[in-house]
Amino acid sequence: MAAIENTSAAKPAATRPNWLVRDLVGLAVILAVAAIGYFLFPNNLALLTRILGVALLVLSIDLVTGFCGVATLGHAALFGAGAYASGIAAVHFGITDPLLMVVVGAIGGALAGIVSGAVILRGHGLAQLVLSIAVVHLFHEAANKASAYTGGSDGLSGISPDPIFGMFAFDLWGRTAYGFAVALVAIAFVVLRLITRSPFGMLCRGIKEDPIRIRAMGASVQGTLLKMYVISGAVAGVGGALNAISTQVVGLDSLSFTLSAEALVMLVLGGTGSLYGALIGTVSFMWFEDFVSAANPFHWLTIVGALLIAVVLFAPRGLYGSAQTLLDRFRGDGK
Amino acid sequence: MSAVFQVENLKKSFGGLAVTQDVSITMNPGDRVALIGPNGAGKTTFVNLVTGHLEPDSGKVMLGGNDVTSLGPTPRVRQGLVRSFQVTRLFPDMTPEEHLALAVMQRTGRTGRIFGHYHSMPDVMAEVAELLRTLGLDHIATRKVSEIAYGQQRLLEIALALALKPKVLLLDEPAAGVPQSDTPRIEAALAGLPSDLAVLMIEHDMDLVFRFAKRVIVLAAGAIIFDGSPEDVTKDARVREAYLGSYANDRSAA
Numbered sequence: 001m002a003a004i005e006n007t008s009a010a011k012p013a014a015t016r017p018n019w020l021v022r023d024l025v026g027l028a029v030i031l032a033v034a035a036i037g038y039f040l041f042p043n044n045l046a047l048l049t050r051i052l053g054v055a056l057l058v059l060s061i062d063l064v065t066g067f068c069g070v071a072t073l074g075h076a077a078l079f080g081a082g083a084y085a086s087g088i089a090a091v092h093f094g095i096t097d098p099l100l101m102v103v104v105g106a107i108g109g110a111l112a113g114i115v116s117g118a119v120i121l122r123g124h125g126l127a128q129l130v131l132s133i134a135v136v137h138l139f140h141e142a143a144n145k146a147s148a149y150t151g152g153s154d155g156l157s158g159i160s161p162d163p164i165f166g167m168f169a170f171d172l173w174g175r176t177a178y179g180f181a182v183a184l185v186a187i188a189f190v191v192l193r194l195i196t197r198s199p200f201g202m203l204c205r206g207i208k209e210d211p212i213r214i215r216a217m218g219a220s221v222q223g224t225l226l227k228m229y230v231i232s233g234a235v236a237g238v239g240g241a242l243n244a245i246s247t248q249v250v251g252l253d254s255l256s257f258t259l260s261a262e263a264l265v266m267l268v269l270g271g272t273g274s275l276y277g278a279l280i281g282t283v284s285f286m287w288f289e290d291f292v293s294a295a296n297p298f299h300w301l302t303i304v305g306a307l308l309i310a311v312v313l314f315a316p317r318g319l320y321g322s323a324q325t326l327l328d329r330f331r332g333d334g335k
Numbered sequence: 336m337s338a339v340f341q342v343e344n345l346k347k348s349f350g351g352l353a354v355t356q357d358v359s360i361t362m363n364p365g366d367r368v369a370l371i372g373p374n375g376a377g378k379t380t381f382v383n384l385v386t387g388h389l390e391p392d393s394g395k396v397m398l399g400g401n402d403v404t405s406l407g408p409t410p411r412v413r414q415g416l417v418r419s420f421q422v423t424r425l426f427p428d429m430t431p432e433e434h435l436a437l438a439v440m441q442r443t444g445r446t447g448r449i450f451g452h453y454h455s456m457p458d459v460m461a462e463v464a465e466l467l468r469t470l471g472l473d474h475i476a477t478r479k480v481s482e483i484a485y486g487q488q489r490l491l492e493i494a495l496a497l498a499l500k501p502k503v504l505l506l507d508e509p510a511a512g513v514p515q516s517d518t519p520r521i522e523a524a525l526a527g528l529p530s531d532l533a534v535l536m537i538e539h540d541m542d543l544v545f546r547f548a549k550r551v552i553v554l555a556a557g558a559i560i561f562d563g564s565p566e567d568v569t570k571d572a573r574v575r576e577a578y579l580g581s582y583a584n585d586r587s588a589a
């Protein structure tokens with residue numbers, strides 16, 4: 001008995017550094033891959049920056065879909081809300097400090113998260129999916145109609161952000177923008193890892209696995225999900241703001257159903273519920289799309305489609321999830 | 336003594352089938368009640384109705400003098416009405432330790448925190464360790480629930496209810512599916528319940544019922560046919576008839 005008590009008391013001390021170390025390794029890998037990208041594709045930094053902006057959107061979908069089990073095909077509404085919020089702040093209100101623009105984007109995304117969450121969470125399953133599609137169309141239409149602010153279908157242009165900290169100006173090659181993007185994604189990743197492991201994160205996982213049990217424990221399912229939607233909106237909004245800052249325009253495509261659907265595909269490709277899968281899925285999908293569309297401009301969509309079918313059929317848990325399963329099996333055999 | 340739990344004239348039908356017929360039960364702090372009855376008598380439905388998982392057609396549910404009939408399950412739990420499930424409802428990807436930590440944090444209002452971890456909450460860790468020890472789950476505390484035996488999942492189901500520190504506890508067949516070797520653990524956990532807690536236990540194992548209950552309620556076809564002491568229940572003609580009927584049905588079905 002005493003021996004059992006000893007091991008169970010020692011456990012937390014042993015497991016805690018374990019996940020801390022793992023997250024630090026994860027962060028180091030992200031930064032290393034970012035650095036490799038910088039040196040391998042110095043003429044393609046604009047694409048890499050765009051990938052990182054979308055990666056924030058895909059991370060934010062992972063929060064509600066991977067961790068809470070909410071299906072959505074309308075998450076670009078939150079991304080686009082962030083992009084327009086920071087773009088409008090810059091063009092119409094003279095808020096051109098990039099850090100402030102990111103904050104405005106996060107707030108815009110969070111507000112959009114409250115609105116769309118309040119609608120989408122009323123439904124379940126298929127109804128939820130349909131509501132999410134309706135929401136992104138409504139956001140799209142609203143941005144189109146409010147052309148005095150958004151530039152309508154011409155897009156919102158004339159965004160010229162100040163240098164970061166007054167020192168690092170956004171250059172023609174996109175070096176500053178890339179560094180800024182890497183920093184935002186790295187910070188978001190660390191913060192989200194902490195959130196998903198927090199008491200609140202545990203509650204979300206519980207809701208995904210059995211909402212009836214969660215209610216029987218006295219917790220509110222709707223309130224918790226809405227809160228996650230707000231956090232998710234802030235993350236997507238940061239992605240949108242990053243996109244506005246780095247490209248200096250915001251178009252209606254940032255609020256589109258197409259972007260929503262593609263982002264969900266990227267998440268499924270990488271694997272849900274780990275955050276790593278979201279990053280891996282975004283990078284592989286967008287890199288592959290860019291590579292294939294350049295190599296074969298006529299059939300690239302067919303090739304991307306075929307790749308997706310292959311992944312969903314042969315690696316249903318996504319690239320990261322399947323790799324992890326393989327690794328676990330390998331380790332299990334080794335024992 | 337004032338009633339902590341009061342159900343008045345509860346009624347529910349599914350289609351044409353009256354599953355709960357005018358059921359009234361009052362419980363005081365410290366009560367140990369067994370709710371028994373043949374399969375399909377409406378025992379689980381009764382629990383679903385009073386906890387707010389199902390909506391009654393009519394009737395009233397009161398908790399500590401407050402009418403909670405119009406409330407959902409969540410606020411009822413917060414007022415101290417806690418249940419366990421006949422068919423285990425747990426999170427397959429979480430460990431027993433995580434289940435209990437989540438329950439304790441929920442009870443103490445900490446599940447809204449978006450930073451931090453229960454490992455760094457000494458009071459949560461201590462309470463979880465205590466619950467795990469009481470139900471003999473400490474050696475599998477950090478295994479995923481999907482990897483532990485069903486009997487152990489049943490024990491965790493009870494631990495989870497206890498972690499919420501209820502005022503009224505409704506246990507739906509806590510010993511069902513638990514191997515004979517583990518039933519003493521359940522009995523020990525039941526015996527160790529706070530003396531002012533009101534407990535209603537649904538159970539088919541009559542030995543367990545007689546050891547635990549000071550009062551037995553018998554439900555048959557949705558209606559209460561007996562409410563009295565354990566000594567009298569076996570002598571009651573209607574109870575015997577209801578049970579004999581069900582045994583006869585079981586035989587012919589088998």
Ligand SMILES: Nc1ncnc2c1ncn2[C@@H]1O[C@H](COP(=O)(O)OP(=O)(O)OP(=O)(O)O)[C@@H](O)[C@H]1O
Pocket residue numbers: 349354372373374375376377378379380381421
């Ligand atoms: N949601 C539902 N819809 C329709 N009928 C239901 C529903 N839930 C239960 N019933 C029916 O109500 C009756 C009572 O079921 P209940 O589960 O309450 O019985 P029980 O006393 O708990 O039985 P057991 O001892 O087998 O657990 C059964 O005939 C069952 O088929």
Ligand SMILES: [Mg+2]
Pocket residue numbers: 378379380421507
């Ligand atoms: Mg039942």
